[in-house]
Amino acid sequence: GAVVSQHPSWVICKSGTSVKIECRSLDFQATTMFWYRQFPKQSLMLMATSNEGSKATYEQGVEKDKFLINHASLTLSTLTVTSAHPEDSSFYICSAPALAGKDTQYFGPGTRLTVL
Amino acid sequence: GNSVTQMEGPVTLSEEAFLTINCTYTATGYPSLFWYVQYPGEGLQLLLKATKADDKGSNKGFEATYRKETTSFHLEKGSVQVSDSAVYFCALSVRNRDDKIIFGKGTRLHILP
Numbered sequence: 001g002a003v004v005s006q007h008p009s010w011v012i013c014k015s016g017t018s019v020k021i022e023c024r025s026l027d028f029q030a031t032t033m034f035w036y037r038q039f040p041k042q043s044l045m046l047m048a049t050s051n052e053g054s055k056a057t058y059e060q061g062v063e064k065d066k067f068l069i070n071h072a073s074l075t076l077s078t079l080t081v082t083s084a085h086p087e088d089s090s091f092y093i094c095s096a097p098a099l100a101g102k103d104t105q106y107f108g109p110g111t112r113l114t115v116l
Numbered sequence: 117g118n119s120v121t122q123m124e125g126p127v128t129l130s131e132e133a134f135l136t137i138n139c140t141y142t143a144t145g146y147p148s149l150f151w152y153v154q155y156p157g158e159g160l161q162l163l164l165k166a167t168k169a170d171d172k173g174s175n176k177g178f179e180a181t182y183r184k185e186t187t188s189f190h191l192e193k194g195s196v197q198v199s200d201s202a203v204y205f206c207a208l209s210v211r212n213r214d215d216k217i218i219f220g221k222g223t224r225l226h227i228l229p
């Protein structure tokens with residue numbers, strides 16, 4: 001089946017630094033990708049929709065300037081956590097629909113971010 | 117708005133026991149319904165889905181039936197295995213251009229040998 005990869009799988013950084021997380025669709029193209037945040041023992045919360053060639057669409061309450069999203073190509077979306085703080089520590093997951101308009105998503109394995 | 121409510125875990129069962137994980141939803145429009153599974157250390161995987169009322173999704177011995185009258189999509193398996201230990205997420209997607217998925221909080225399942 002379709003594969004979505006994320007890099008890095010985990011990262012530890014100091015407070016105040018920025019961290020970039022990559023999401024790639026390995027064997028299909030994705031004009032849209034989604035970024036989620038998962039807190040321990042909780043569900044996935046949709047943060048934003050990444051759109052190839054245009055601006056990302058952010059969910060209510062998500063800071064655009066803190067979570068920068070760039071969808072540079074049909075197989076790559078990046079999430080940059082700027083000026084990270086300990087409260088940004090979380091598990092970040094991306095997903096992509098296999099074909100535009102399809103309601104089945106393929107998920108990446110996630111990236112564990114720990115901010116010291 | 118759209119939301120999904122599923123039973124809180126953890127759920128602990130013995131091998132070969134019958135499993136039910138309850139899921140109910142609220143949605144504007146006509147949603148597609150899903151169960152996703154997250155095995156330890158892995159990403160979410162689609163387990164099964166149903167796109168219209170009375171449809172039954174099934175995979176790996178798991179089943180769930182789309183019940184519009186009760187707005188439910190309960191997950192069942194007749195005989196669980198240790199390898200079924202994972203976190204199960206009920207989810208919905210309302211068909212539109214955005215393809216967004218709304219997830220429940222997840223139910224952790226432990227199967228004892």
